[in-house]
Amino acid sequence: MAVRLEVMNFLNEMAERFPAAISFASGRPAEGFFDMRAWIESMHSYEEHLAEQRGTSRELVERSLAQYGATAGIIRNLISRQLRVDEGIDVASDRILVTVGCQEALDICVRTLCRDEDDVLLARSPTYIGITGAAYLGRAGIVSFREAEGLGLVAALEKAIESAHAQGKRPRALYLIPDFDNPTGEVIDLHVRRAILALCALHDILVLEDNPYGMFRYEGTPVPTMRSLDDDRRVIYVGTFSKTLCPALRVGYAVVPQRAVGRCDLMEAMVQAKSFVSVNTSQFAQAVVGGVLMSQRYSLRDIVSKPLAHYRRNRDEMLDALDRHFADLRSQVHWNRPEGGFFLVVELPFDFGDEHVKRCAEAYGVLVMPLRYFALDSNDGRRVRLAFSNTSPEKIRDGISRFSRFVHDHLDRKGASG
């Protein structure tokens, strides 16, 4: 895990040392659409709503919002309505825990589910660094399995479960980003989702469904969330407003099924953990989110429409640029066409590590993210993640051209030296 810290330090160092480099390394949302001032304004409509509900003045409501508050959050009913409208998820307010972004939700899940030394998580490799870190910090092991096409994924998962059992481990939850995975950008098909749920039911394993990118689909038909397919109270669904609104709010949530953990209900255990991690999520930030949800009639589709168009255009631009610049290497260089989300993955005909990141940034002025940084095993040496979210079509054209020059030069040199 020290490795992972070094990796992030290394990437930050690269970004600092080569500030002119075009970065496809970070999956941040596009800043141009943040409308903080308007969002703060809409906090007032939430305050008015509360004042009416409580039969008191807005001034008193404002003061009470500045105070400590309910550990599980105060906008659970509004999030519940948004989930119904935007995601087709039907959930009672009291099964929602408001958290400091989705990272805190992941941390709380790990700490609540993996209390014993033998409790482990299951995760695909490569996977999101945040869950790897939460597991490390929570002293929970991860048993990983390779990504695979279709039902191959379920077979790989089954093997991982068997392997965990063989090691005397107890798999407690499977972590997945089924829609537009970070880092791969891939979507898990409906029949595969169902098969995963069935397999997890068989082994009494929970599913931790992380869905930060679900609202950002650029083509194709939406696949139902695993939460909405769950008739077994098995899925913990984790969401965030960091991508739909902005990261600085630090508001996310977990949708928690009714289920016993130890002597108490899972929700109760998670609320207790939350109280010891951060007492409660800023009511101020919650009021901003609440105000936006109310003013948008519980759907973020409208707010998301502009960044969504921007992300789609960026993705298309990146696919076009890859097509153009790697036309002569189609048999050696491959990439996927993600239907949504912030990332695509390019597979190169050679290993790509720290020294390549550095040469790319230094000599070619483009920063990319090796997939090995996300790997839980020793694979993925040849792949890189390209984020197209917080950049522009111009930079994408330029950046992919630079990246292509690096790849061509590298292959030429290898050819010359080989």
Added chain:
Amino acid sequence: MAVRLEVMNFLNEMAERFPAAISFASGRPAEGFFDMRAWIESMHSYEEHLAEQRGTSRELVERSLAQYGATAGIIRNLISRQLRVDEGIDVASDRILVTVGCQEALDICVRTLCRDEDDVLLARSPTYIGITGAAYLGRAGIVSFREAEGLGLVAALEKAIESAHAQGKRPRALYLIPDFDNPTGEVIDLHVRRAILALCALHDILVLEDNPYGMFRYEGTPVPTMRSLDDDRRVIYVGTFSKTLCPALRVGYAVVPQRAVGRCDLMEAMVQAKSFVSVNTSQFAQAVVGGVLMSQRYSLRDIVSKPLAHYRRNRDEMLDALDRHFADLRSQVHWNRPEGGFFLVVELPFDFGDEHVKRCAEAYGVLVMPLRYFALDSNDGRRVRLAFSNTSPEKIRDGISRFSRFVHDHLDRKGASG
């Protein structure tokens, strides 16, 4: 620990069932002084400052603030200046970690310092529930010792260290609120602070100094913080803006000494933990705090002056009311005179538990907090904590009169039945 959850549920239930009861149970800051609107306004002065510093527009600064940001925080330099002015603490910005309130700082400390099964914390009993919870959640044991007068405290601590060693445990840090302790309201004397630091140096134990109430002294001479006495890089100092400004900002911090933990620097390890708990503290909330600090020339003394006068008056009112209503029981009922903070402690001539909390709330209309809820051992059955922060002189007069009637009735009944 399930007990502690039940306790909080029980108290919340009491507050809900008897909403007319006067509450001395919760140590919340006084809401009347929250000035959220003005504080949000002052965020703009922070933005202007950043814009000037970066040579860019305020609009671009505002957008970048709404984004993810540096894990350790962006207002470390401003907090460093405030610590120098208000607390006499001299610390470089890069030794400050901005956190989601002080609770997250405690959680991160526990998780960073206590990684092995045998690592334990040391704490006085009774102690703040937040550290008990953080230890529970971090699967770190606590070895406790009784509060004691003067150097008796150091002797008790020494015994606890010996006892921990005898159990094969490794005490990693001592948790203390040296100024106006929660729950007792007590202050640790200067010579005792020095002796504690010397003892901890002898056994290579860190000190976790939690100081939420330091700015609220009503009489007597301030005692230097343990951090400012620390010439051995041994004290982690934890602060918060929850009491000086308001809890809804959820901004706190840890001042971290230069010290190795495992293979890396303690600060580095804590920053990594922070990234896996909540990525970074809301830049939006940090900008509000930053703006207030700048507009106040790096001192919160002025903002704190009004609530401080209010708290002092409430404390005096409570002491007067206790004097009046327990005049006939001076040999049986005792209380302390805290020089600051939010709490005082009353010792009764009988055990005070859940059933008494309930009877007090139901039949006498006053809610108090048994000290046993804070105890790490089986003592403290006879003491209660009275919070005088978020209430009024009128309610204090009325509430202490009610509490006194309960105590008198209880003693009469005991006398009659005995």
